[in-house]
Amino acid sequence: MTGGIMLQGTASNVGKSAVATALCRIFKQDGIKVAPFKGWNMALNSYVTANGGEIGRAQGEQAMACGIEATVDMNPVLVKPKGNGEAQVIIRGKPWRDRKVGEKEEEYQRVCKGAIETSLKELRSHYDYLVIEGAGSSAEINLRQNDLANMLVARMADVPVILIADIDRGGALASVVGTMMLLLPEDRKRVAGFIFNMFRGDLSILEPGLRMVEERTGIPVVGVIPYMRGLNLAAEDGVSLDDTRHSQGLGGDKDIEITVINLPRISNFTDFDALKGEPGIHLKFIKPGEEIRQTDAVIIPGSKNSVADMIHLTKTGCAGQIVNAFDRGVPVVGICGGYQMLGLELRDPFNTESSYGTVTGLGLLNTITSFNPEKQTYQVKAEVKALAQLLPDLEGEELSGYEIHMGSTRLFEENWSALLIKERSGRGISINDGAVGKKGFVFGTYLHGIFDNENFRHSFLKHLYKNKGLVSSVQGGISFSQRINQTYDFLADTVRENIDLDYIKKLAGITNK
The missing domain is CATH 3.40.50.880 (Class I glutamine amidotransferase (GATase) domain)
Structure with missing residues (x-):
């Protein structure tokens, strides 16, 4: 059975994609045959595979971090909002139909679940391990019944979950504990560790809070990843444009x-x-x-x-x-x-x-x-x-x-x-x-x-x-693709230094050879 691990979040935009990309590159660096997977994704930035299929941009980048060709199985369901509550649904790389929220929900669930199961099976026939990414928050209890992105996928893939929180925005300790309280008991058992992302400051000040989270939940904190400036990773949606509207140049008249x-x-x-x-x-x-x-x-x-x-x-x-x-x-x-x-x-x-x-x-x-x-x-x-x-x-x-x-x-x-x-x-x-x-x-x-x-x-x-x-002042130098690969390596090195990698590998079923 193919091993793997799933990264879920306490909210959207907490850095799941970045951490998934880092693990993809780390596992590649360590000689592990790995592929990314995101069962359901809502994004406006997409990636076209070699055979003309359309998937989420982040999964295309994660495939590059793994050193492999992206395929439609890495993101079998892609939802692209069109406005006015309507979205185009892409199933395994090709448009299925435009759909309004809640429209023909039973058929939508059946088609999406079938695509997710098919793609999981296909990836597992080619790769030893999967780095699986969730979407949004694990604890959206109003959406739980129709979940296609988080715990449903964890159960389908039968993998443990690492929960990620963005500590830079505040309230991360409470969001982790609150998320655990809102999960169903059987899903709570799948969560095997917490990662706090985008940390700035003195770690010793944070330590008492981390210990309290571990005591309240019985689950270890397996990483505190520092805030990294200048990461040239593709964003999935327009939220990032609201967060950072400007890319600064050198300044001055030139x-x-x-x-x-x-x-x-x-x-x-x-x-x-x-x-x-x-x-x-x-x-x-x-x-x-x-x-x-x-x-x-x-x-x-x-x-x-x-x-x-x-x-x-x-x-x-x-x-x-x-x-x-x-x-x-x-x-x-x-x-x-x-x-x-x-x-x-x-x-x-x-x-x-x-x-x-x-x-x-x-x-x-x-x-x-x-x-x-x-x-x-x-x-x-x-x-x-x-x-x-x-x-x-x-x-x-x-x-x-x-x-x-x-x-x-x-x-x-x-x-x-x-x-x-x-x-x-x-x-x-x-x-x-x-x-x-x-x-x-x-x-x-x-x-x-x-x-x-x-x-x-x-x-x-x-x-x-x-x-x-x-x-x-335009000069030659390294190409954009080289710059991206340097970004993957920098991201991987930083994450490697700030997580318990041995514990995560053990969770994923990776054994040292």
Whole structure:
């Protein structure tokens, strides 16, 4: 029987994904054949597997930390909110249906549980151990009956549970004891340890509280993990944008400021993580309605509902602000949903995204987008075409990334296509992607992850420096993928030093060889 351990939380955003990623890398470093698993996940940031399946972004990263290829079995149920109480349900990588909360609950439970069981069985046939992550809080007693994320999965996988609390927010000691009180007796028995995450300060001051928690619950504290600054791990949802709105550059007159529109239904904003890591770059997320102040570029990101978000941009005056910034010479870039919004119209004849029908776009690109029920998800490779008119040093450059979209965009002058897609999920193809404007610096693309490409990112930033009349400070160095791997190693080293790893390995059934 495959061994494993499950990480659950006292609340959302307590660091379950980070600790799971750390354990994945630690076990890999120790020569253990391990894979991540999250049975049910609600997230707007997703990852496309090699065969075109869609899973939560965190499980894609955890697979990378394990040194393995991500598969749809690592996150068999992904729920992507669309707004107004409706969400798209992804089952083992493919859209199942849009669903409102509580709608056809019996069928939903049956389909989800079947997918979780199937994926657990599949992973266990290939890996010796699993690092399993829960979602939200273990003690949401109002949701217990329909639980698909926490103790249900622990029982299915028959693994012990480590409970994680975020001590930086306060009340962590009480939240751990309170969570244990609210769990069912049989589930309480599964909890085998506590980890307190994001600790700052003198550990000796915390020790009496930890001992009291152990006395009250009879369960050991197996780790106190310090607060780690600058972790470049992908966030799962927009909560992180509210927690940390700004990524600071070096400061001073040489900074480049890039404004990202924080759409109400923003998705895959991990597209900009590589920019955040560049020295001298100030990445700022603003909500529609806030003033677009002096900035060196505006980026419109992906959206789970491009039609509704376009209407919101117009109502809040943000659409006019973006056009005015472009007229002042500010470069404007649209990724996926943002690309759709840059065009003339967004048409939704099948009510795929909303019931609004046709809405007017920003009019900065000569395109029209139509939505249909079929979702396109691919890992892709593409060659630079008209984009080289804006960034000449990218002539013929090959870029990699991924597509996740339900719209098809028609460009009225094919010779202004930004890219040529040459490969989708390992299969050769020749399809134009994106568009470049005929005046000013504006382009859009369906290629998520475009800024992860080193040459593209540096070429774009050099243009911004030049546009501002400054000498570029952009330099070579380690690639974004190397930086991510360094992050995994740093995370693993820090967690290894601050948990009882021998105890956790024993819980997971890992024996020293």
